[in-house]
Amino acid sequence: MDYKINENLCQAKLSIIRRITDLAQAEKKPGDRVVLFSSGQPADEAIPLEMVKEYTARVIDKYGCEVLQYGGHKGYPALIPEIRRFLNKDGTVASREDDFVITYGSSEAIFAVGNAFILPGDRVIVEDPTYLNATNSFRYCGAVLVPVKTDPDGVNLEALEEAMKGGAAFFYTIPNFGNPSSITMSLEKRKAVHKLAVKYQIPILEDNPYGYLRFSGNEYIPPIKSFDREGIVLYMGTFSKIVAPGMRCGFLCANKELIPRFVVFKGVSSSGNINWSQYIITEFLKNVDMNEHISRISAIYEKKALAMYNKMKECFHPAVQYTMPQGGMFIWAKLPDGVRATDFCLEAAKRLKIAVVPGNDFFIGSPEDCSFIRLNFSKPSVEDIEYGIEKLGELTFRYCI
Ligand code: PMP
16 A cells, blocks of 8 residues: 655654664563663652552542543643642742643643644744654644754753744743753743743743752742743643653643634544543642652652762763753763764663663754763662663773773
8 A cells, every 4th residue: 555644744753762662672581681761751659559549439439430531622620720729839830720721741732732833834943952752743743943052051042042033933942851951941041031032922832841850959940931921931731750641641831812722622632631630630739748749759760860870970981971960850971972872772772681762863953973862760770770870881881982
């Protein structure tokens, strides 16, 4: 069959994360130890399994079959004020309850905004490197991606202004513990980015899945959305990293005039939302001390990040560069120039059965000579982290001569 597939879908990249993970697990023999540093999954021990069990029983007792019926396209009405309260604890992010639509994780919010704002050939400005699924989503919608370099304190403002001068459907940013770079945008830059967006009338798509997972440097930096009086910022959040990704519950907070458009999109894309997870998350937000819950899971991630960082210090070739993250789920490391991350990661997956992702595809141009690698510390156990980093360490000495 000669399938006629949408060209934009063909342009989107097959996930390197999946490929590397599969490779590390392929032909696994009894006794083989496989370690996955490739995904962005939460730790199993951070998922509140008992609470989910208890609340599932509770909501079914209380609401019966309604819990398993189709959910409304805008989301469960009782969840929205709870999210608003949760978001506004540290300053006003969401001014009205009318500003929300619930989505299947923030992935769907990204895709919804892409569909609503991008006409084929439109420019979309993104940090370089940035989240692969977002760039794939925008490519699928027909965008021409405009990469802007980043500094250690977030996007480079001069480069952003240059890019904005050329116009764009929006600017996509991950201000807290970016994926893959773990970079956090400073307060001054957030204000400046907001100003630039207003000056050039370019909406900001602010993606904040990791903001709550800060374990050191205890400086809370408010989201760009909290400076927004113009409705120029579309803010996305998710319960994937602080509750469980399998619940597929996230949200988009945007100007209320836009919400009906997204509600139509939700109807078309997924016929609404999952009632079960929305009902449970509503109960969580009402009854659980979220500060305490988030401190508990952040402590798990701090322990794992430290285990990874310390072991890297001990075992990696000194020419490899990286820093200890203050939150999020990743360490972004740079092998020396000239060392190809793809070769390194393919050998690690095939021979050592350790999955670590080459940085290439997180950059818009997918440079072949990319020497960055992304290591996830949230999912593997501390024992696996230590074992895996020791093995990778030996490999760095073979590649960094
Ligand atoms: N944005 C970023 C930057 C992410 O890293 C992720 C998950 N890896 C998402 C969005 C999507 O998360 P979800 O759809 O599970 O909410």
